[in-house]
Amino acid sequence: MSLRYALLGIILKKPVTGYDVVRIFKQQMIYFWSSTHSQIYTELHKMENDNLIDHELVIQETLPNKKVYSLTDTGKKDLIRWAIEEPLKPAKIKDNFLIKTTIFPFLPIVEIDKLLDEVIEREDKILSMTKKWQEHFNNQEERDVGTILTVEYGIRYSEMYLEWCKWAKQYINEIK
Template sequence: MSLRYTILGLISGKSQTGYDIYKNLQQGVLYAWGNSHSQVYRELSKLEDEKLVTYVVEHQEQAPSKKIYSITNKGKSILLSWVLENEVKERKVKDEMLLKLSGIHLLKPDEAKAFFQSIYDREESELKKLEKEWKNELDQRLFDESPLSKEFSRRLAQMYIDWCTWAEEQLED
């Protein structure tokens, strides 16, 4: 995934500060990509150099000034071309839990159950958080991230919960 297109997509719906962009990348489905604060600002600088984004400085009395980034027409055109590309690359899942499954057979049944329970608990917590955010955003009609990707995140968390329940049942058989 290209960070540049993610940033362009995020600010195409609503102008944001670099920090706001970073925060959006740390939640929901975008979290999986693991971008750092410095990567976001480096990419914003490149996008600015290429005239794909612009910013205005907002001065604050009690805090440092902040840059609020917006997408340019050129940026919208580049983003649209990328979205309309017919080829979507093969999905690659980078999930440590999947790697750990290669050694799950070494665990005692109670250890394996604890492993699955910890994943279940994490995902259940994430699901509750997402559903709360979703409700708040629907109430306020404010969408920093696409409702489609929010729903994908919610369903992904639910899939993990369902899978953990199934995996624990397999241990009992």
């Protein structure tokens, strides 16, 4: 149910197409909410059905037509209500690498190092992409406070993850 409020939050800032919503979501929200384009398109339909958003069809000559979504008054009110009234829930995480970590004592050291190196490489990439995005974002005239906060979160999360990986690697190799 929270996904719809993530999407409302995106559309609130400026009217955008479903395609834009997907793009913005993947760039800015992937650090703290996971979803796919199929779910986002479906959710947009439901939101329109619930009168939280509406769209204006923009006919394009060369490229496919597009729907530009905006919040309705109901949508805006519901978003603010949700943010203030809806109870906070602890984050839900699904991290299959950390499950593997729990059985490290039963794996050959070579495989452990391979897993850790793979994760370090992956997180390094994510971190540098996030930093690039932050830099790009900082060079804009109008900087949205929500984005400043969540991008910083994304960077801190990746940095924590990387530091833990490096600590784990050292720890594993010390105890041999």
